[in-house]
Amino acid sequence: MRIMPLEKRGISNSRIVFGCMGIGGEWxxxxxxxxxYIIAEKAVEAALSIGITMFDHADIYRRGKSESIFGxxxxxxxxxxDQIILQSKVGIRFQDEVNPQRFDFSKGHILSSVDGILQRLGVEHLDVLLLHRPDPLMEPEEIAEAFNTLRSAGKVxxxxxxxxxxAQIRFIQNSLPEPLVVNQLEMSLARIDWVEQGILVNQKDGLGVNFADGIMEHCQMxxxxxxxxxxxxxxKFSGSVPEDAPETIKNTATLVQKMAKEKETTxxxxxxxxxxxxxxxxxxxxGxxxxxxxxxxxxxVRISETMTREEWYTLLESSRGARMP
Structure with missing residues (x-):
C-alpha cells in the first residue's frame, strides 16, 4: 500500500484535511x-474525533476571520x-477602493501576509504555506527569497x-533549494477533468477537457x-439534489446512496x-x-481501501454520463 507523500516526508499522516474556509462568520x-465560535469549535472537535490532524487556512478566508476564530x-x-499540522495560503488580494482583485507573489506581500496569519492564529510557525493561485507576474527568484527568509526565521x-x-510548479521549483510538498486542486466526483485528461488521450472528446496535462503524473513522480x-x-451526491440538476448528477447521487447503504456507511x-x-x-x-x-x-479511509476497481469505474462512468472510450 502506497503512503501519502506528506507522510513519506514525515509531515503529516492525516488522510483527510479539515478546510477552514467555512468557519469565522460572514465574508x-x-x-x-x-x-x-460555537459552530467552529464543534466542527474542529468533530474533525479531531475522526482522526483529522491537518487544518487548512488561507489569509483571505472570511477576510481573515477563519484564522482568527481558529486562533x-x-x-x-x-x-x-503540537498535535496538529497547520497549513495556510497567500497570494490573493481583494479588490478595494483603488485596486482590482489581483494575485501577488511579491516578496513583501508574502512576508507581510505570513506575519498576519501567524498573528491571527496565535502561533509561532506554519507547518505548510501554499501560494494560492498562479500570479502571471511571479518571479521565482523573488519567491525563493521570501521562502528562504520565512524558513530562516522559523516562521514556515x-x-x-x-x-x-x-509547468508552473517546475518553473517555481527551479529556483528553490527545498522541494514543494503540496499542490491543491479542485477535484471531486463531480469535477472529473483530472481523470478525463488521462483517459481521453488521442480522443476528440479530450479537446474540451480543462485540466492541464501532466499534473497528476508530475506530482506523483x-x-x-x-x-x-x-x-x-x-x-451534490450526499445532500438533497436540486430539481434542475443534470441527469448525470441525479443518477450518480442515486448510485452513491445505494452504494452507501450496501456498505453500511454514509x-x-x-x-x-x-x-x-x-x-x-x-x-x-x-470544507x-x-x-x-x-x-x-x-x-x-475504509471505503478507499475496500472499494473495488469495478465500483470505482461504475461511479466514474455514472458521473461522466458515458461509457469509457
Missing part, C-alpha cells in the same frame, strides 16, 4: 459572533498546537502551491501531495473514498462547517 468585515480555539486549548517549515500546472478542494462537490464516505482510492493518495480537504457532516466522513 465581510463584521466580527464573528459567539454562535460562529481563539487554539488559545483555549494550547496543547492542541514547508512550502507548496495551489491550483497550479506541472515528485512526491508532491495532491490535495483536493471541494471534494464533497457541495453536497454518502460522504463513498464520495471521499472514491477520490482517495486513486494511487496518487489524494488528500481531500473537506464543511457542520460537525454532523464532518462525522459523516469518518468511513472514507
Amino acid at each position: 465581510n468585515n463584521a466580527p464573528y459572533t459567539k454562535e460562529d 481563539e480555539i487554539l488559545k483555549k486549548r494550547p496543547d492542541l498546537r 517549515r514547508h512550502f507548496g502551491v495551489s491550483n497550479m500546472s506541472s 515528485a512526491d508532491i501531495q495532491i490535495q483536493a478542494w471541494g471534494p464533497l462537490a457541495q453536497g 454518502p460522504e464516505s463513498i464520495v471521499l473514498g472514491w477520490l482517495m482510492k486513486h494511487p496518487a493518495r489524494i488528500q481531500p480537504v473537506i 464543511t462547517s457542520s460537525d454532523k457532516r464532518v462525522l459523516a466522513c469518518q468511513d472514507a
Whole structure:
C-alpha cells in the first residue's frame, strides 16, 4: 500500500484535511459572533474525533476571520498546537477602493501576509504555506527569497502551491533549494477533468477537457501531495439534489446512496473514498462547517481501501454520463 507523500516526508499522516474556509462568520468585515465560535469549535472537535490532524487556512478566508476564530480555539486549548499540522495560503488580494482583485507573489506581500496569519492564529510557525493561485507576474527568484527568509526565521517549515500546472510548479521549483510538498486542486466526483485528461488521450472528446496535462503524473513522480478542494462537490451526491440538476448528477447521487447503504456507511464516505482510492493518495480537504457532516466522513479511509476497481469505474462512468472510450 502506497503512503501519502506528506507522510513519506514525515509531515503529516492525516488522510483527510479539515478546510477552514467555512468557519469565522460572514465574508465581510463584521466580527464573528459567539454562535460562529460555537459552530467552529464543534466542527474542529468533530474533525479531531475522526482522526483529522491537518487544518487548512488561507489569509483571505472570511477576510481573515477563519484564522482568527481558529486562533481563539487554539488559545483555549494550547496543547492542541503540537498535535496538529497547520497549513495556510497567500497570494490573493481583494479588490478595494483603488485596486482590482489581483494575485501577488511579491516578496513583501508574502512576508507581510505570513506575519498576519501567524498573528491571527496565535502561533509561532506554519507547518505548510501554499501560494494560492498562479500570479502571471511571479518571479521565482523573488519567491525563493521570501521562502528562504520565512524558513530562516522559523516562521514556515514547508512550502507548496495551489491550483497550479506541472509547468508552473517546475518553473517555481527551479529556483528553490527545498522541494514543494503540496499542490491543491479542485477535484471531486463531480469535477472529473483530472481523470478525463488521462483517459481521453488521442480522443476528440479530450479537446474540451480543462485540466492541464501532466499534473497528476508530475506530482506523483515528485512526491508532491495532491490535495483536493471541494471534494464533497457541495453536497451534490450526499445532500438533497436540486430539481434542475443534470441527469448525470441525479443518477450518480442515486448510485452513491445505494452504494452507501450496501456498505453500511454514509454518502460522504463513498464520495471521499472514491477520490482517495486513486494511487496518487489524494488528500481531500473537506470544507464543511457542520460537525454532523464532518462525522459523516469518518468511513472514507475504509471505503478507499475496500472499494473495488469495478465500483470505482461504475461511479466514474455514472458521473461522466458515458461509457469509457
